[in-house]
Amino acid sequence: MTVISISSEVLDEVVATRRDLHAHPELAFEEVRTAGVVERRLAALGYEVRTGIAKTGVVGILRSGRPGRTVLLRADMDALPIEETNSLPFRSTVAGKMHACGHDTHVAILLGAARVLMERRAELAGTLVLCFQPAEEGKGGGREMVNAGVLGEPRVDAAFGLHISSNYPTGVIAWRPGPFFASSDSIEITIRGRGGHGASPHESIDPIFTAAQFITSVQQVVSRNVSPVEPAVVTIGSIHGGTTHNVIPDSVHLLGTVRAFSAEVREAMSERIERVLSAACRGTGAEYDYEYLWRYPVTVNDAKETALVAEVARDLFGEGRSIQGERTMGAEDFSFFLERVPGSYFLLGASSSPETSKPHHNASFAIDECALESGVQMMVALALEAPRRS
Ligand SMILES: [Zn+2]
Ligand SMILES: [Zn+2]
Structure with a gap:
């Protein structure tokens, strides 16, 4: 020794x-x-x-x-x-x-x-x-x-x-x-719908409903797109939208973190997440801004x-x-x-x-x-x- x-x-x-x-x-x-x-x-x-x-x-x-x-x-x-x-x-x-x-x-x-x-x-x-x-x-x-x-x-x-x-x-x-240690990146999303009366959702494009669809579906990136033997995480850590019971707001903002253990998975996650977001928005007619911020490899x-x-x-x-x-x-x-x-x-x-x-x-x-x-x-x-x- x-x-x-x-x-x-x-x-x-x-x-x-x-x-x-x-x-x-x-x-x-x-x-x-x-x-x-x-x-x-x-x-x-x-x-x-x-x-x-x-x-x-x-x-x-x-x-x-x-x-x-x-x-x-x-x-x-x-x-x-x-x-x-x-x-x-x-x-x-x-x-x-x-x-x-x-x-x-x-x-x-x-x-x-x-x-x-x-x-x-x-x-x-x-x-x-x-x-x-x-x-x-x-x-x-x-x-x-x-x-x-x-x-x-x-x-x-x-x-x-x-x-x-x-x-x-x-x-x-x-x-x-x-x-x-994993990579750590951030995502910043705005889902833009069309606000209106909570009693008449058919006259609006509901960004809260769209965000909910996205949040549940985005876990499919980890469970269906990334290899089961590769660790990966998507966490939506912040969601802000709306002001009261009966108003459908114009937009919703989401913040999240993305983790991976290989450069390839990290690369793929960025695009896959956007694909899920795009599909959710297409379903309701909402639009979105998507930013993937490359932080730590x-x-x-x-x-x-x-x-x-x-x-x-x-x-x-x-x-x-x-x-x-x-x-x-x-x-x-x-x-x-x-x-x-x-x-x-x-x-x-x-x-x-x-x-x-x-x-x-x-x-x-x-x-x-x-x-x-x-x-x-x-x-x-x-x-x-x-x-x-x-
Ligand atoms: Zn620390
Ligand atoms: Zn430290």
């Missing part, structure tokens, strides 16, 4: 950083204070620092001067618009904002790894790129970082990222080759890089703590990195009690801080090992 020992001084700093960030959450593309913390720490450690990438992104580069691959390690920095209900001493000090997905831990872990790696730089090969990105939660900060050239100079050969998880026990590393892990994650976790923590994770219909914008370079995204379990088993994005989300040490160890071990692989 490889031993990556993290001194209590480093560990205390990681916990303190995490708590400080937790108390000061910032939303997507507003991570100014967080980016400031990252920038100061990386600069003080001696990293070559780049700031202002995709607004608030920060990158720290460490060139070993020895041959080897360029490896990128990523942390996302943003919080969510949620009012925290925990009564922790370091609970959010900002009304309506909370680190309810654990991105505070990602930043703290990667900064802890940054410190250890600088101390152990004599052992490094290749080049390290530590990437702190904004706006993972729905705003595609990962896409913006990639578009800003974060994979280009120095040219990145492999990328790794972790997400803390309340679904796995503390310290367990869950990896998976191939598709791990499927997160596809490279087989070889994922085998490395599994091996490193096994080496550090033993067989029982390096496990294959279940696919999830959630989405991740690390997918934009993995579309361009091979790499692997994995989960770090942080659940040890009912309090630390709450779902992500819950107002009482909490993590077991004992997992932070394992996170630092994973990132350090990957940074030492991955540049040496071909």
